[in-house]
Amino acid sequence: MGAVVIEQLTKDFSGVTVLQNIELDIKEGEFFALLGPSGCGKTTTMRCIAGFEQPTTGKIKIGGKVVNEVEPNKRNCGMVFQSYALFPHMNVFDNVAYSLNIKQLKASNPIKKIGVYTRMLNSKLVKYSKAIEDKVMNILEYVELADHATKLTSELSGGQQQRVALARALVMEPEVLLMDEPLSNLDQKLRHTMRNTIRKIQQELKITTIFVTHDQEEAMSMADRVAVMKDGEILQIGTPTDLYSNPQTPFIADFVGTSNILSGNIIRKENGISFVEVGDQQVKSTSDVDKKDVQIVIRPESIIVLDKNSQDYDNYFEGEVKLSTYLGSIVRYDITVGEYNLVADTTYESGNNILQEGAKVKLGVSPERVLLI
Amino acid sequence: MKRFKKSLTGIGIVKFLIYLFFIMFLIIPLISVFLVSFTDEPINLFGSLISLDTLQTTIAQFKSSTLDNFRAVFSNSNYLDALLNSLFLSFIVSIVVLLICVPISYGIARTKMPFKKTISALCTIPLIVPTFISGYAFIIMFGRSGWATYIYQSMGGDGLLLDPYSFTGIAIVQIFFFFPYALWPMVAAFKISDVSLEEASRNMGAKSWLTFITVTFPLVIPGMLSTALVIFAVSFSDFGTPIILAPTDLNLLVVSAYREISGFFNWGGAAILTVIMIAVAGFVFWLQHLFSKGKNYDSVSGKPKQVKLNDNKLLTVSLSVFSGLVVLVPLLAMITVFIQSIATTWGKDPLPTGYTLAHYKTIFTSSLGNIQNSVVLALGALILSIIVATFVSYFVVRQKSSTLDFMTTIPLIVPGIAFGIALIQTFNAAPLQLTGTAVILIIAYSIRRLPYMVRSTVGTMRSIKADIEEAAVNLGASTLTAAITIIGPLMLPGIAAGSILVFITVIKETSISILMAPAEWAPMSLAIFQNILRAEYYSAAAMSIILVVLVLVLQGIANWFTRKQS
Incomplete structure (x- = not known):
């Protein structure tokens, strides 16, 4: 298992820059997510690590060694493809045993080589060694597919195929595990289960894992750290909680979770409190920035919908409910305050009244929960 | 490095x-x-690459190289004849094939012609048979002791109905055995062209035959030209028919080239004929490429359309009879070869004397x-x-x-x-x-x-x-x-x-x-x-x-x- 370090990576495709100055420092055993909208360069970054793309400039190190000149088949990065890329003419066992066959191929004498080649073309003709058989069955048991070893991959369900792909990558004991949108082909329910499965396996094997996704929920719930990418650049790297509470750009604030984002001007600062003018409203915030024009970020759950006899809040607005959406454990309100629309989430407990459209409400936000960017 | x-x-x-x-x-x-x-x-x-002597010989050969062979194309009447005859043969064959294929392909694509399936199936016979066998089949049908000649003469004809050993003989064999190459592309062209344009024409008062001549037919012309060039190329490259049927006084490029090299060991002559063949074939291929790429209005609208099949009795029956006659020729040719193969002797009679x-x-x-x-x-x-x-x-x-x-x-x-x-x-x-x-x-x-x-x-x-x-x-x-x-x-x-x-x-x-x-x-x-x-x-x-x-x-x-x- 090795750390992955990327230095000053750029990538041009015939003059078009798709990656710019990518800097990553992924620690050994870390579960790292590359998050971003489609076309942001996350997959290209991963393909550079796997060796399928050559960086235009920059260095890629795996386990302390620069791998730029290392062929993709010698990098020992296990990859789980978005489409799984299982070999359709082989059964589950042969798929998983593929990398072990290759290893034998490299070590054996010419005559044995022919045997291995024959086995890769038809495993019925030449038997696997006991060591390989045990290893494959172990990993298949680990992903709960031991019963399906002799099935063709096309006979499996989506989730099972996913686990074959995972087992196939894991059996080679890679230094790094790369996963390209591993859950995008699964349905909602299965996705949740697989999230846990992958996370559990990663924790148990302590394998450095990099995975690419456009789904922020997936990235936030699985990864130790997340790099948010946009237009070929990394915007911010941090733990999920860090990204959520301290987004460094409005894009991240919006992409990671839901946010109310408003533009305003700082008019004065007093005792660590910035007073920001937003339209005809004034908002107090404890966050400190060195500029006048700012973006205000307020998470929906930070907005408290007050009932009549509640305590005072430093930020206090009056508004009108435009739309209320019942989401199970929470109720989401779209509220107009002056010329602005705000989204506010309240936890729902049975028995509570849901405010109806047109209801006049008072809103409170504590200055600590108002982020200035 | x-x-x-x-x-x-x-x-x-x-x-x-x-x-x-x-x-x-x-x-x-x-x-x-x-x-x-x-x-x-x-x-x-290859020898020049490894041996100095051979290299020197090769250089000497280049030094004494001449344009004689190129001049010979225009001065040697045999070569020029061969070129012109070959071009003429391919031209005739492709034109006649087109004319034959228009009614058959229209019949298959657009009408409720009777025996459509049988006719389509029989059209594959010529594709299976190598041309030198078809040429040979024509000899045993139309030759001096062929059954076709017998029937012709017994009906009062004189001499041969058709001399297989002639320019006409070669052309006819090629026509009857190459037409399927043109047929299926043309069927496709008729199927794909926009029927609504024809309906529009008829709607404006045009009669059926007028619609065919002014709308349907022009729409398939680009496809037909490209197809004609394919036939031209196939006929031009065909060796089987001419080598069997060409009489000694008929010069054709393929035959002349073959005779130059295997009969006279005239390397220069064979080479120049080869160069000419490749040049003509290359030109036709380029032209065909140009046609099939440039003028492509065969699918005017992308919408799937229901083709209304013509079921006019007079039309479909006459189309069917015509198509049947065309496919009958290769069929009879093959049957003839078969009968010959099991005949004890087959002289100038409609049928052999015995079977074996x-x-x-x-x-x-x-x-x-x-x-x-x-x-x-x-x-x-x-x-x-x-x-x-x-x-x-x-x-x-x-x-x-x-x-x-x-x-x-x-x-x-x-x-x-x-x-x-x-x-x-x-x-x-x-x-x-x-x-x-x-x-x-x-x-x-x-x-x-x-x-x-x-x-x-x-x-x-x-x-x-x-x-x-x-x-x-x-x-x-x-x-x-x-x-x-x-x-x-x-x-x-x-x-x-x-x-x-x-x-x-x-x-x-x-x-x-x-x-x-x-x-x-x-x-x-x-x-x-x-x-x-x-x-x-x-x-x-x-x-x-x-x-x-x-x-x-x-x-x-x-x-x-x-x-x-x-």
Whole structure:
């Protein structure tokens, strides 16, 4: 298992820059997510690590060694493809045993080589060694597919195929595990289960894992750290909680979770409190920035919908409910305050009244929960 | 240097070998035949690379090179005659084929013609039969003692109804055996052209026949022109019919070239005729490419449309009768060959005097070697073309190698006899004296039929997603190992489909076989040809039937495969 370090990576495709100055420092055993909208360069970054793309400039190190000149088949990065890329003419066992066959191929004498080649073309003709058989069955048991070893991959369900792909990558004991949108082909329910499965396996094997996704929920719930990418650049790297509470750009604030984002001007600062003018409203915030024009970020759950006899809040607005959406454990309100629309989430407990459209409400936000960017 | 070292991987070496194969056996022969047309004697290009003496000879040959041969094209009446006759023949054949195909294809595509299915099925007969067998069939039908001549004379006719040994004879055989090449593209053109335009015309008051002439017909003209050029090329390259039927006083390019090289060993003369053949074929191919690309208004609207089939009784019946008569000719020709093959003697009578299987027995005792040769040669060509085509399609699809893509279309253009002459001249001397060996024969067959194989394998290769291969590489396989263990097995269906086509066409192959096969490797086609020359018509007929049956069986297997696929 090795750390992955990327230095000053750029990538041009015939003059078009798709990656710019990518800097990553992924620690050994870390579960790292590359998050971003489609076309942001996350997959290209991963393909550079796997060796399928050559960086235009920059260095890629795996386990302390620069791998730029290392062929993709010698990098020992296990990859789980978005489409799984299982070999359709082989059964589950042969798929998983593929990398072990290759290893034998490299070590054996010419005559044995022919045997291995024959086995890769038809495993019925030449038997696997006991060591390989045990290893494959172990990993298949680990992903709960031991019963399906002799099935063709096309006979499996989506989730099972996913686990074959995972087992196939894991059996080679890679230094790094790369996963390209591993859950995008699964349905909602299965996705949740697989999230846990992958996370559990990663924790148990302590394998450095990099995975690419456009789904922020997936990235936030699985990864130790997340790099948010946009237009070929990394915007911010941090733990999920860090990204959520301290987004460094409005894009991240919006992409990671839901946010109310408003533009305003700082008019004065007093005792660590910035007073920001937003339209005809004034908002107090404890966050400190060195500029006048700012973006205000307020998470929906930070907005408290007050009932009549509640305590005072430093930020206090009056508004009108435009739309209320019942989401199970929470109720989401779209509220107009002056010329602005705000989204506010309240936890729902049975028995509570849901405010109806047109209801006049008072809103409170504590200055600590108002982020200035 | 770094780049060079990088390409020195397994797959890089394979790519180098594939290029070497094409350059040695396709490009250099074609260049060489062009050079020989100047030097007037065979030059030893490969020998010049390793021996100083040979190099000096070659340089001396170049120094004394002349334009005599090019002048001869215009001064030597034989050459000029050959060119003009060949062009005229192909022109006539393509025009008549078009005229024949318009009613038949309209009938199949747009009407409720009776016996449509039977007629369509019979249209495949000419595609199965090698042309020299069809030429020979016409001899036993229309020759001095043919049954057709007998009927004609008994109805009061004088002499021959049609002399098969003539320009007209060659033209008629080609017309009746090449029309299916034009038929199916034209059926497609009639099916695809926009019916609503015709309805509009009729709506404006035009009569049916007026609509056909002013709207339907013009819409399929681009497709027809392109088809006519295909027929022109097929007729121009055809060797089987002319070599059987051309009388000695009729000069045709293919026949003259063959006689120059195998009769007179006139290298310069054969070379210049070859250069002319390739030039004409290349020009026609380019023209055809231009037509099928540029003027393409065959699908005016993309909407699926319901074609209303014409069911006018008078029209459909007359179309059916006409189509039936056209397909009857190749059918009768084949039946004639069959009857001949089981006849004891068949003189100038409508039917033989008796029937026997003796001719087949003779073949299976004395000519079994020819059948074996055919199968062995075809298998050799098949294996070679599978290997080459698999890698070529890999390079074309995955590495976007347009050079290889282009190189595999060259054999489509070069007429077989021209390619054969080019190979004979190039490999005539040491160090690569391959002329007269089975090796060069197999190489010639496989290069000539490689386009079929490549088309099939490229299609399958396109359907294999790139990430499957990347997955193998990611798991530690080199590109070559991935190609052998993953891509190869996945390509099997495409290879199988292409294989049968290659096998069939190699068995049918006439020009290369007759020109290049040594006596000990004589395949069936050469044996039949020699039997015909020796006037051993009965065994020729029996061997022809065996060949056609072999092709039919393979075709059946191929069809079964494709149906199983879909």
